[in-house]
């Protein structure tokens with residue numbers, strides 16, 4: 442990812458910044474596009490993973506749809522050229538204003554997360570003399586085998602409608618004259634690397650779609666959500682997620698009936714590997730028990746380690762001629778006035794000095810989008826390979 446020219450460029454750029462390798466992004470999108478098109482599957486990009494304008498423009502150019510979780514994202518998707526006919530809108534707390542915005546935009550589908558929401562969408566659509574197309578987001582109680590902070594498909598999670606409430610959904614659907622039922626939606630968690638999890642999901646989807654059909658509601662859309670993981674430990678040798686195996690699980694185990702469409706919502710797997718957070722060492726603190734590298738980037742630029750205990754590879758990009766042969770262990774920390782502002786403890790690095798460039802890898806998903814102004818910090822900049 443970093444050739445000598447890139448590093449020279451970094452040396453002449455104010456840190457911290459996100460560095461986007463647009464070629465990595467292009468290759469990832471291409472791989473996903475080919476693997477999904479093979480089975481005629483539809484992929485919506487989950488904007489919340491990264492809504493950097495240049496990233497959105499490239500994703501849109503591949504013909505992907507958009508998966509949005511706020512009115513702002515619906516607006517951004519349409520402004521960046523995503524077709525409104527390919528916009529899906531999920532979220533456990535859609536406000537009336539956001540629902541109205543999506544109704545005005547004639548989006549493809551609302552992914553509805555409660556019976557009450559179904560009635561509200563129906564009322565708002567009626568007021569506009571429109572019909573809202575919906576999929577019911579169902580909580581299938583499938584364990585994603587990922588970190589519990591990013592699990593969404595268990596009974597105890599706030600997302601979706603639990604299966605014991607589906608009788609109420611049917612009653613509501615029959616009562617709502619301004620709702621068109623398209624199908625069923627699932628999203629069970631993020632950073633999922635075990636394909637058995639998706640096989641279990643397929644089996645649950647098959648049962649649930651049969652249940653809807655038995656109750657007089659034919660299912661046109663099966664939306665399996667997203668969550669495909671990336672390799673945070675090997676960004677250079679395993680850069681692109683195994684889209685082929687992922688889609689093949691659904692091809693093999695999902696009972697797709699004639700006329701049905703299969704949809705996906707991928708975020709992380711499309712964008713995580715294309716960016717690194719580049720920062721400089723401000724200070725080296727050698728303690729009795731610990732060595733600290735204090736960077737000029739912190740949780741205000743990348744909060745994943747502090748928010749989800751997430752792992753990122755950390756590299757020193759600066760070459761020194763005379764170095765100790767052995768690596769040292771550093772706690773790599775940020776400048777923010779919070780004890781949790783630590784990227785990782787005991788990181789093995791070559792001896793490091795003030796001014797060294799540090800790359801925090803695989804930062805393209807849930808990185809820049811979560812940047813904050815806490816401590817009145819400047820907004821993090823972006824730099825692109827092209």
Ligand SMILES: *Cc1c(COP(=O)(O)O)cnc(C)c1O
Pocket residue numbers: 487489490508510531532628630631632666667668669706707708709710806
């Ligand atoms: C966040 C989200 C996604 C994307 O998740 P990834 O793990 O980034 O693939 C898909 N669908 C919904 C409803 C989401 O909230």
